Amino acid sequence: MFGFLFSPIAKLVGAVALGGAIVAGIYLYGYRAGAAAERLNALETTMEQIRERSDTNEEVSKMDDAELCAAIGGVFEDGQCR
Secondary structure, eight states: OTTGGGSHHHHHHHHHHHHHHHHHHHHHHHHHHHHHHHHHHHHHHHHHHHHHHHHHHHHHHTOOHHHHHHHTTOOEETTEEO
């Protein structure tokens, strides 16, 4: 029974299994690294959008009614935006 473990066929099967395990490990490492990079990219994009929105909110909060009306393309007449 132990004689089979040292035969050329058993060595070939072992080498193929070891190679498959190494390839699978490398694939999983790359997949996880790519997923982490994508999560980081999404987080950076979200933070940039939050910063831009904060700047927009600051600009809008400083506008009076006439300026807000003009910013959205209206005409401010008689206290109303048209």
